[in-house]
Amino acid sequence: MANHTDPIRSRLAGLLPDLRAFARFLARDAALADDLVQEAVLRALRAESQWDPETSLRAWLFRILRNAFLEQVRRHGTERRALARMPAPDGPQPAAQEAQHAVSDLARALELLPLPQREALILVGAHGLSHEEAAAVCNVPIGTVKARVARARAALARGMVPVEQEEGAGHASA
Structure with a gap:
């Protein structure tokens, strides 16, 4: 079974930046994104025997991350809606380039x-x-x-x- 799981463990580190970027777009918060990536990696390692080497490891990990995000949204729906209604802080912005x-x-x-x-x-x-x-x-x-x-x-x-x-699925x- 080591041959089946070694590709996951050896390729996982290289996919972390992509997972983190996707998590940041989903969560819109760096700390939450890091938590999502950690959860997705843990779930992937627990379920590594379920991954089919004939399929894309990247897509499999993205799906695990997405499912973790959707679970989090369901659990924290009220909290997320309250945070979304909060206005962005108005403060001086440093000069920025175009x-x-x-x-x-x-x-x-x-x-x-x-x-x-x-x-x-x-x-x-x-x-x-x-x-x-x-x-x-x-x-x-x-x-x-x-x-x-x-x-x-x-x-x-x-x-x-x-x-x-958007319509449902x-x-x-x-």
Whole structure:
């Protein structure tokens, strides 16, 4: 069995930056993201015999991390809603370069996207997963991932984010 688990343990460290980046987009908080990554790694190591070497280890780990995040959201729903309603602190901002403003604007625009669209865009656009891998991570059909990515890109290109919430895990409506 060592041959089956060695690839996970040897490749895990190289995937930590990607896991942390995905967790930061989901949690929007560095400390929570680190906790999510730690939880995902622990779960992966406990379930390493369940990983199929014929599949993407990266996608498998992203799915574990996503499931840990969704569990956390369900457990702490009330707390998260209260925190989301709190206004951002108004304070003096140091002089920033144009690129920093653009990144900050993009981060705010991404936060306004519905979670399913933001998640699909980050998996495909930022992490370079294929639509098929992203569909496996999100446990939805590949067409749903493609639709979510297209809607997210269109919203960002328009400079506005849709007010309506994304449909569930079912088929996308045009």
